[in-house]
Amino acid sequence: MKRAVCLGLLAASMLAAQVTYERLVNALEEQQNWLTYWGDYSAIRHRDLKQIHTGNVKDLRLDWIFQTGLPGDFEAVPLVVDGVMYVTGGGGYAYALDAHSGRQLWMYKHSFPPGRKVDLVNRGFAILGDRLFMVTPDANVVALDSRTGRMIWQTEMAPFNKGQHTATLAPLIVKDKVIVGISGAELGIRGFLDAYDDKTGQRVWRFWAVPAKGEPGGDTWLEDSWMRGGGSTWMTGTYDPKLNTLYWGIGNPGPDLYGESRKGDNLYTCALVALDPDTGKLKWHFQFTPHDTHDWDAAETPVLLDLKWKGRDRKLVIEANRNAFFYVLDRETGEFLMGKPFARQNWATELDSKGRPIVLPDTDPSPEGKRVCPGMAGAANWMAPSYNPETKLFYFAVREQCDVYYTNPPVYIEGRGYEGSVARAVTDEEEWGLLKALDPLTGETKWDFRYFRAPWAGTLSTAGGLIFAGDQDGYLMAFDARTGKNLWKIYTGHVIKNAPMTYSINGRQYLTMPSGSAVLTFALPE
Amino acid sequence: MRFLSVGVLLLCAPAGWSQSATDLADGKVTFRGNCGFCHGLDARGGRGPALVGRQFLHGSSDEEIKTVIRSGVPGTTMPAFIMENDELNRLVAFLRSLSSAASDHAAPVAGDVARGKQIYQRNGCARCHRIGLEGSVFGPELTRIGAGRSPEYIRESIVNPSADIQEEYAGVTVVNREGKRTTGIRLNEDTFTVQLRDLSQNFRLFQKDELQQVIPERKSLMPSYATLPKDELQDLLAYLDRLRGDVNAGAAVKKVGGIR
Numbered sequence: 001m002k003r004a005v006c007l008g009l010l011a012a013s014m015l016a017a018q019v020t021y022e023r024l025v026n027a028l029e030e031q032q033n034w035l036t037y038w039g040d041y042s043a044i045r046h047r048d049l050k051q052i053h054t055g056n057v058k059d060l061r062l063d064w065i066f067q068t069g070l071p072g073d074f075e076a077v078p079l080v081v082d083g084v085m086y087v088t089g090g091g092g093y094a095y096a097l098d099a100h101s102g103r104q105l106w107m108y109k110h111s112f113p114p115g116r117k118v119d120l121v122n123r124g125f126a127i128l129g130d131r132l133f134m135v136t137p138d139a140n141v142v143a144l145d146s147r148t149g150r151m152i153w154q155t156e157m158a159p160f161n162k163g164q165h166t167a168t169l170a171p172l173i174v175k176d177k178v179i180v181g182i183s184g185a186e187l188g189i190r191g192f193l194d195a196y197d198d199k200t201g202q203r204v205w206r207f208w209a210v211p212a213k214g215e216p217g218g219d220t221w222l223e224d225s226w227m228r229g230g231g232s233t234w235m236t237g238t239y240d241p242k243l244n245t246l247y248w249g250i251g252n253p254g255p256d257l258y259g260e261s262r263k264g265d266n267l268y269t270c271a272l273v274a275l276d277p278d279t280g281k282l283k284w285h286f287q288f289t290p291h292d293t294h295d296w297d298a299a300e301t302p303v304l305l306d307l308k309w310k311g312r313d314r315k316l317v318i319e320a321n322r323n324a325f326f327y328v329l330d331r332e333t334g335e336f337l338m339g340k341p342f343a344r345q346n347w348a349t350e351l352d353s354k355g356r357p358i359v360l361p362d363t364d365p366s367p368e369g370k371r372v373c374p375g376m377a378g379a380a381n382w383m384a385p386s387y388n389p390e391t392k393l394f395y396f397a398v399r400e401q402c403d404v405y406y407t408n409p410p411v412y413i414e415g416r417g418y419e420g421s422v423a424r425a426v427t428d429e430e431e432w433g434l435l436k437a438l439d440p441l442t443g444e445t446k447w448d449f450r451y452f453r454a455p456w457a458g459t460l461s462t463a464g465g466l467i468f469a470g471d472q473d474g475y476l477m478a479f480d481a482r483t484g485k486n487l488w489k490i491y492t493g494h495v496i497k498n499a500p501m502t503y504s505i506n507g508r509q510y511l512t513m514p515s516g517s518a519v520l521t522f523a524l525p526e
Numbered sequence: 527m528r529f530l531s532v533g534v535l536l537l538c539a540p541a542g543w544s545q546s547a548t549d550l551a552d553g554k555v556t557f558r559g560n561c562g563f564c565h566g567l568d569a570r571g572g573r574g575p576a577l578v579g580r581q582f583l584h585g586s587s588d589e590e591i592k593t594v595i596r597s598g599v600p601g602t603t604m605p606a607f608i609m610e611n612d613e614l615n616r617l618v619a620f621l622r623s624l625s626s627a628a629s630d631h632a633a634p635v636a637g638d639v640a641r642g643k644q645i646y647q648r649n650g651c652a653r654c655h656r657i658g659l660e661g662s663v664f665g666p667e668l669t670r671i672g673a674g675r676s677p678e679y680i681r682e683s684i685v686n687p688s689a690d691i692q693e694e695y696a697g698v699t700v701v702n703r704e705g706k707r708t709t710g711i712r713l714n715e716d717t718f719t720v721q722l723r724d725l726s727q728n729f730r731l732f733q734k735d736e737l738q739q740v741i742p743e744r745k746s747l748m749p750s751y752a753t754l755p756k757d758e759l760q761d762l763l764a765y766l767d768r769l770r771g772d773v774n775a776g777a778a779v780k781k782v783g784g785i786r
Binding site: 367368369406408416421450451452453471473474475489491 | 552555556558559610715716717718
């Protein structure tokens with residue numbers, strides 16, 4: 001009965017919860033909430049919550065579990081808005097939960113046209129006003145009523161065509177626009193980034209991640225290779241409201257492992273692009289890996305930091321890239337400031353003064369197979385990093401793993417793989433992972449914690465002096481942010497493939513980490 | 527674990543070519559990328575059976591070979607591969623080109639099979655291995671070893687067991703704070719724990735922070751039998767080569783029109 005009253009009150013407060021654009025801009029002033037995929041526009045993923053701290057984290061215990069009862073793993077980071085948690089599952093499912101109790105408030109199930117059912121993962125919601133926005137495996141953008149889960153509009157981003165175009169990312173709201181990217185480079189698409197009107201679902205602009213012949217950058221593609229040039233935009237970008245600039249990582253070129261048919265730098269693949277969010281026009285770009293042939297896309301998080309760089313306050317964007325180099329750029333101009341390897345790599349001697357890699361000979365995939373580090377999954381990937389303003393350190397997951405890369409000239413057939421290789425061979429070498437604490441001003445490692453296997457989980461930083469992270473064997477862990485000492489762990493029984501997040505309700509701090517098809521939420525004993 | 531990751535990769539990576547561009551060279555690339563890890567880059571066998579100079583255990587028609595590739599073999603480590611028809615056709619064409627070039631090597635291993643069995647028994651192989659339902663689960667099962675491994679591989683495994691250790695039979699030694707050592711087959715290892723099957727075949731879970739050391743065994747837990755007289759080794763090999771899986775786990779899977 002008491003629970004029913006609580007839920008009733010909650011429902012009433014939900015009606016009042018309007019997430020304005022101003023609230024999104026100032027998301028870090030609402031430490032109890034988690035309003036965007038990254039937690040805020042800059043993606044620092046640090047929360048000023050310290051009820052759980054280095055001294056008591058050992059007492060952290062499971063508070064509730066929500067299970068979908070469906071196959072498929074959560075890869076989403078939930079939003080929490082005024083006591084309600086919104087989380088997307090795989091295969092077009094989404095849920096609203098009472099963030100205090102884990103009880104389901106509503107469920108949404110995307111309706112697939114016949115023959116289009118795809119059990120792809122999904123990485124989460126965006127919210128604006130009383131509307132939630134998500135993408136679906138068959139490349140639609142969907143707007144839902146956050147109070148009921150009822151669908152308000154649905155817009156197809158691109159024809160599904162035998163699964164060529166798919167989508168998995170969490171949308172990003174900028175002003176009145178829903179910014180969404182596309183997946184499918186491995187099937188020969190030409191990537192793009194779209195903005196849709198939040199009220200109508202009409203497309204407002206499209207930025208082509210691969211320029212056409214005759215456009216700026218079009219001369220970096222051999223002949224007509226741009227038409228199937230890949231460049232997925234499959235992870236959520238970041239945004240600087242003061243500079244009115246959107247930062248988005250572009251995927252790898254296609255065919256993935258065969259470069260002969262697309263000689264040239266292949267812009268804007270494997271690059272970070274800075275766009276005007278009102279028009280979708282390019283402001284600048286920085287390409288990490290020109291003419292990539294190892295699937296090292298630039299889907300890693302572009303984290304926006306304002307730091308003193310060599311004595312001068314600068315607006316920076318930092319990124320641990322899949323190609324094993326850590327980069328610092330000026331985010332107003334795109335100027336390259338620093339780049340250093342953070343993991344084993346054997347493909348480049350170093351970066352030149354402009355940040356372009358000096359590539360070693362004989363590191364391309366070959367028909368006999370070529371061993372190159374990092375492996376195809378990269379030294380870093382989409383899993384979220386975090387930055388702690390108190391320790392001034394950048395915390396991220398590192399994959400130490402190499403692969404043998406094969407290549408083969410592909411023939412394009414609609415809806416089929418267009419990768420230029422049969423598959424990655426798995427080597428017999430030991431792999432491992434690291435949780436790395438790195439000083440972004442120097443690129444030097446402050447500490448490492450070694451995982452047994454290469455991980456797929458990101459990090460969270462809190463004012464309690466803690467870094468939360470997950471590993472490939474299913475441990476959710478807490479570390480001392482200053483020393484890297486492991487202070488707490490729980491075996492969740494399933495590989496963790498997303499990043500932890502935290503929120504609070506009525507002064508109680510919670511830690512949430514989906515694992516498998518369950519949402520696990522932890523708190524200190526009451 | 528490894529096979530799982532190969533399978534998953536293939537799942538997300540259906541490669542495609544046109545039907546008309548059939549080419550043995552393409553079949554070879556497909557073979558090296560997908561099959562070579564187990565069957566050897568030259569298809570002469572390794573962790574998986576040799577595919578040259580032997581009769582295919584699950585049928586030798588094109589369709590039967592394709593069924594094996596598409597469905598995997600239940601009860602073995604052969605996974606199911608998702609491949610398009612044209613890709614499969616080229617792979618099978620490549621396999622056929624190998625078999626026709628090497629068909630004269632198909633003879634079974636020479637030796638006294640009955641004596642080989644006695645040598646197997648006399649040396650206590652069943653203390654670790656099993657054939658059918660007889661023997662122990664500590665080491666790899668040998669029920670269908672002759673179908674699954676080339677004679678060269680089996681010979682090497684007897685005289686130099688450390689030459690190739692399957693991941694699921696890798697040994698590990700843990701040393702506790704008092705210096706006590708425990709050795710066994712590593713069943714699980716993660717960032718914080720090691721779980722092993724010890725020499726008495728008990729499951730043991732150790733917390734790494736309660737251990738001085740975790741030592742992955744580079745050497746096989748199996749002793750070398752390099753000192754066996756040459757004729758005894760040959761007879762043992764002849765016996766093992768004829769173990770073709772009458773009692774294997776896959777045979778228990780009833781499937782209409784599928785794998786026998």
